[in-house]
Amino acid sequence: MTSIREAQRGARRQGPGGEFSARRQATRERLMDAAVELFAERGVLAASVEEICERAGFTRGAFYSNFDSKDELCLDVLRRKGEQHLVALQQVVESMPGAGSGLSRAQVIRDAVGLFLQAQPKERTELIAMMELRLHALRTPELREGWLAVHANLCASIAGQLQMALDRVGGRIGMPMPQVIELLGAMYENTVSMSLLNGEDAPTGLTAQLVALLDGLIHD
Amino acid sequence: MTSIREAQRGARRQGPGGEFSARRQATRERLMDAAVELFAERGVLAASVEEICERAGFTRGAFYSNFDSKDELCLDVLRRKGEQHLVALQQVVESMPGAGSGLSRAQVIRDAVGLFLQAQPKERTELIAMMELRLHALRTPELREGWLAVHANLCASIAGQLQMALDRVGGRIGMPMPQVIELLGAMYENTVSMSLLNGEDAPTGLTAQLVALLDGLIHD
DNA sequence: CGTCTTCGATACAGTCGCGTATCCGATGCA
DNA sequence: TGCATCGGATACGCGACTGTATCGAAGACG
Numbered sequence: 001m002t003s004i005r006e007a008q009r010g011a012r013r014q015g016p017g018g019e020f021s022a023r024r025q026a027t028r029e030r031l032m033d034a035a036v037e038l039f040a041e042r043g044v045l046a047a048s049v050e051e052i053c054e055r056a057g058f059t060r061g062a063f064y065s066n067f068d069s070k071d072e073l074c075l076d077v078l079r080r081k082g083e084q085h086l087v088a089l090q091q092v093v094e095s096m097p098g099a100g101s102g103l104s105r106a107q108v109i110r111d112a113v114g115l116f117l118q119a120q121p122k123e124r125t126e127l128i129a130m131m132e133l134r135l136h137a138l139r140t141p142e143l144r145e146g147w148l149a150v151h152a153n154l155c156a157s158i159a160g161q162l163q164m165a166l167d168r169v170g171g172r173i174g175m176p177m178p179q180v181i182e183l184l185g186a187m188y189e190n191t192v193s194m195s196l197l198n199g200e201d202a203p204t205g206l207t208a209q210l211v212a213l214l215d216g217l218i219h220d
Numbered sequence: 221m222t223s224i225r226e227a228q229r230g231a232r233r234q235g236p237g238g239e240f241s242a243r244r245q246a247t248r249e250r251l252m253d254a255a256v257e258l259f260a261e262r263g264v265l266a267a268s269v270e271e272i273c274e275r276a277g278f279t280r281g282a283f284y285s286n287f288d289s290k291d292e293l294c295l296d297v298l299r300r301k302g303e304q305h306l307v308a309l310q311q312v313v314e315s316m317p318g319a320g321s322g323l324s325r326a327q328v329i330r331d332a333v334g335l336f337l338q339a340q341p342k343e344r345t346e347l348i349a350m351m352e353l354r355l356h357a358l359r360t361p362e363l364r365e366g367w368l369a370v371h372a373n374l375c376a377s378i379a380g381q382l383q384m385a386l387d388r389v390g391g392r393i394g395m396p397m398p399q400v401i402e403l404l405g406a407m408y409e410n411t412v413s414m415s416l417l418n419g420e421d422a423p424t425g426l427t428a429q430l431v432a433l434l435d436g437l438i439h440d
Numbered sequence: 441c442g443t444c445t446t447c448g449a450t451a452c453a454g455t456c457g458c459g460t461a462t463c464c465g466a467t468g469c470a
Numbered sequence: 471t472g473c474a475t476c477g478g479a480t481a482c483g484c485g486a487c488t489g490t491a492t493c494g495a496a497g498a499c500g
Contacts, residue, residue, distance in 0.1 A: 023497090064488095128358065139263070182410055
């Protein structure tokens with residue numbers, strides 16, 4: 001059914017290897033950026049294709065020439081996010097100083113948390129958008145895998161940082177690492193959304209809370 | 221503007237003290253129940269008024285006779301939830317055995333967590349709906365206060381349980397109590413949604429995780 | 441320099457949901 | 471039993487969004 005048309009569109013928009021032309025890639029990025037903003041502002045479902053295009057400076061024609069549907073765009077947004085996390089992981093690993101710096105445990109932890117927060121998308125926008133996307137993925141089976149992949153990347157990234165910090169500090173955590181990371185992520189999300197609900201401009205003592213939690217979990 | 225009409229409607233649907241007739245209250249409940257289900261299934265924004273009414277066995281006429289808008293219904297859903305939490309708190313306090321039962325700390329904690337989970341709305345439906353409502357409240361200032369009130373009630377409820385458990389056990393927690401509760405709530409949410417994303421029927425080891433976390437936080 | 445392709449804009453038809461105005465049966469009250 | 475009010479159903483017009491089919495300009499290529 002309509003396989004000919006679809007094949008034509010697919011062939012037209014994407015080279016045999018899956019690459020896009022530079023121009024095409026640029027419009028895709030702009031559309032995805034606009035989508036993330038609107039997802040955060042209005043939610044995935046309430047962000048109309050029309051509005052996304054308008055914000056990106058295109059019309060719906062451009063959208064449907066690049067994506068089959070909004071869900072398909074969501075999937076690509078998630079994929080891109082996953083790649084960004086991988087890159088962030090590498091940067092963080094590089095920027096982390098080697099062992100033997102003689103810093104106190106608290107300081108090392110604080111540094112690691114700072115690095116994590118810095119590596120995170122700075123704007124809350126992205127966090128809210130991801131929360132929206134997760135909820136959307138909860139009801140949209142096609143998106144689940146994409147979300148889980150992003151999540152896995154992020155976890156790996158944090159695990160790397162945290163392990164390095166622990167190595168430098170010589171401490172141990174009783175709880176299994178994956179669980180610790182889930183915990184940190186959940187707390188991060190929770191703190192940011194609570195601060196938003198309370199009408200604060202910036203999360204109150206986010207770093208302090210994360211540090212306190214880690215401090216409570218690490219033993220010698 | 222239209223103040224006369226609004227006043228009429230207000231007067232018609234609600235007695236001077238704010239009470240509703242039994243019949244009216246019943247349809248309101250049915251509409252709210254249907255709304256919560258649909259919020260969990262499709263999200264707040266995608267749950268159309270039409271669909272809510274259909275599921276509740278009414279038409280839109282009934283809806284607009286009872287609520288001014290979907291947001292107004294959300295607010296009432298939140299209010300109801302807040303009251304339910306208060307009731308749950310009382311029940312929990314009553315059902316909790318007195319001190320001096322000679323149980324181990326782990327067992328007491330496990331009991332407290334069990335009580336908490338039992339007092340929680342059993343279906344994940346309600347949790348997801350609340351997550352949707354929170355995200356919706358994030359963008360809808362009129363709803364923020366309502367959501368925060370529910371949250372405060374829930375926290376108070378948990379704080380009560382937890383404090384009782386701690387008293388029985390003689391333990392202490394280094395982290396401030398409100399923060400601990402946020403943490404537990406965040407972990408609860410996170411675990412449930414991860415299990416749903418992974419396609420599991422029931423959250424894997426929810427109790428165990430909560431217990432482990434508490435165990436890690438409690439000192440003598 | 442002309443042709444061909446690519447990519448986004450435009451135009452269109454169709455669907456869905458909203459909120460209001462109005463109506464009618466049921467229920468309560470004298 | 472008759473009347474008034476209440477509560478939900480019905481009917482209507484409206485606006486927004488969708489996805490597709492088609493068009494035209496900018497850029498690639500020989």
